[in-house]
Amino acid sequence: MHPITVTVNGTKYERQVEDRLLLSDFLRHDLLLAGTHVGCEHGVCGACTVIFDGAPVRSCLMFAAQTDGHRIETVEGLAVDRDHLHPLQQAMRDCHGLQCGYCTPGILMTMKVFLEETPNPDEAQIREALSGNLCRCTGYQHIVEAVKLAAERMRK
């Protein structure tokens, strides 16, 4: 077991974790933050994407023990409060950017950092940035529209 202190969505957690515990399972089972979804469990689908020290990463490809002293953001920390969604969440809702919603948390966390780094993206850049997140429902069209809309709103 390893003692870790990790900051998730601004809250500091002190926990004992098993050596082999994946970050994705730690978030879901230990911290009960089940918004981070687990799809392929080997780094391909992108559903488990979280923000680690400011960069989107696959939480299924990291151990919880590696997060000691680091900062993590998950989809639970995205909205300002219950009534005010993050502009990306609002745009996904407005554009029907999700159907089953399984891939959505990973897409939101990937796009959050993407829009911070690329506030005025063209469509090709958005599609490239989305390439690491699989969505089997939407065909991506509405997701791309949502990211465009969110970018526009966030620039204002």
Add this chain to the structure above:
Amino acid sequence: MNFRLTQPAILIDINPLNELAGVNNGAGERLRVGALTRYRNLERDPATAQHLPLIAEALPHIAHPQIRNRGTIGGNLAHADPASEMPAIVLTLGGRLRAQSAKGERWIDAADFFVGALTTALEPDEMLMEVELPKAPPRSGACFMEMSRRRGDFAIIGVACTVRLDDHGRCAEARIGLCNAGDGPVFATQAARSLAGRAIGKNEIAEAAKLVQSEIDPGGSIHASKEFQRHLAGVLTMRALTKAGERARGSA
């Protein structure tokens, strides 16, 4: 590890070893990349863009941003996946790798480092510390191309090449490497040699591409037969050599 390909009894997290991360762009003709340097750091590193154009061109093909944020150069090279881009590139550039153990350190040429699929010359008690790569010389051009089913997938075939011209605009040296074309990264010795001292023209390039096709040994998969991989290797070699030649002529 997620695939249980390896089930280590002991696992040591080397991520806190900050001194292993980063690009050392000294005054010499070579550039050193620490084993813990992440793909994302290379993508944003001006020295890499300037001196290692082959790597800069290949980086966007390597998996996805979320993977490139964590994946390290050393981890990739020590893993030695035959379909991976970096081993083929390091081999093409003629890099060398520094391994260290409690007994001391040694430099291993890329040509000796990659032994086979997921197998390197590293001893069980050794650790990969850094890779040293030659900076692109004057009058040279590089090109990396690959074909994959989807962006970020492993390449069906990838080709890395560099061309250096002499004062008369002829090929002084060409180097050609391929990924997913055999048990490990493949260096197409004969094809590269066939270009030396000649113009980089259509016929010479077509000849080199034919030699590449005879030098590789692709495994085939459900995504592409061996025959298709071989065909693709020829086509991409022609395109990449043509591009590298153009770039060499355009460079000072």
